[in-house]
Amino acid sequence: MSKQNYETLDAQRLMAVAELSAARARIGELKARRGSSDNDNLHLRQARNALRRAKLNLQYSEVRAERSGVVSNLQLTAGTFVAAGAPVAALVEDSVDIIADFREKALRYVSVNTPAVVVFDARPGELFSATVSHFDAGVREGQIEANGQLAAPVQSERWVRDAQRQRLHLQLDQTLDFTLPTGAKATVQLKPFDNPLASAAAAMQIRLISWLHYVY
Numbered sequence: 001m002s003k004q005n006y007e008t009l010d011a012q013r014l015m016a017v018a019e020l021s022a023a024r025a026r027i028g029e030l031k032a033r034r035g036s037s038d039n040d041n042l043h044l045r046q047a048r049n050a051l052r053r054a055k056l057n058l059q060y061s062e063v064r065a066e067r068s069g070v071v072s073n074l075q076l077t078a079g080t081f082v083a084a085g086a087p088v089a090a091l092v093e094d095s096v097d098i099i100a101d102f103r104e105k106a107l108r109y110v111s112v113n114t115p116a117v118v119v120f121d122a123r124p125g126e127l128f129s130a131t132v133s134h135f136d137a138g139v140r141e142g143q144i145e146a147n148g149q150l151a152a153p154v155q156s157e158r159w160v161r162d163a164q165r166q167r168l169h170l171q172l173d174q175t176l177d178f179t180l181p182t183g184a185k186a187t188v189q190l191k192p193f194d195n196p197l198a199s200a201a202a203a204m205q206i207r208l209i210s211w212l213h214y215v216y
Contacts, residue, residue: 069093098170100188103163109192124214136167
């Protein structure tokens with residue numbers, strides 16, 4: 001009986017030692033999962049990164065306009081999910097930007113600050129003075145596309161090809177006392193030469209054109 005009790009107690013001792021070793025291994029595993037106990041802990045860094053990402057996404061959800069204007073065609077309701085980069089509204093700027101396309105050969109004597117006369121189709125017969133603010137750097141026609149294919153020259157059967165048009169922007173010299181919708185049509189008459197007779201003829205021509213546009 002004494003030997004049997006000894007073997008039983010020895011087996012219990014070995015089992016306790018094995019359980020102690022398993023507990024120590026478990027402690028080591030938990031410490032490895034926890035990582036360091038300072039600020040360089042992996043879980044802490046992951047949590048901080050997730051918090052920064054959430055704050056950044058919250059900032060992305062705020063809409064800011066760089067210029068003052070009126071929001072139009074807003075198709076949003078409360079609770080709508082919007083994908084990043086998807087247009088959901090249009091912002092119509094308060095300032096007036098007049099865009100005109102002229103044949104490039106007609107702009108030989110035109111430069112920045114060249115005076116002009118503008119007539120809006122909605123206001124026939126009313127002349128507004130303006131100046132050329134800047135020119136567009138170029139047009140898309142004739143540019144080489146980086147698509148890995150050979151160039152496709154433009155073919156024309158005409159003896160005299162169509163003139164290229166260049167876009168310029170004008171700024172009104174006075175503030176309008178009425179509101180025009182964006183995309184409103186206008187007629188622009190440039191005055192590159194300071195000639196009273198030419199200015200009078202240009203004013204008559206553009207006033208006549210404005211009434212024709214208003215009628216038709």
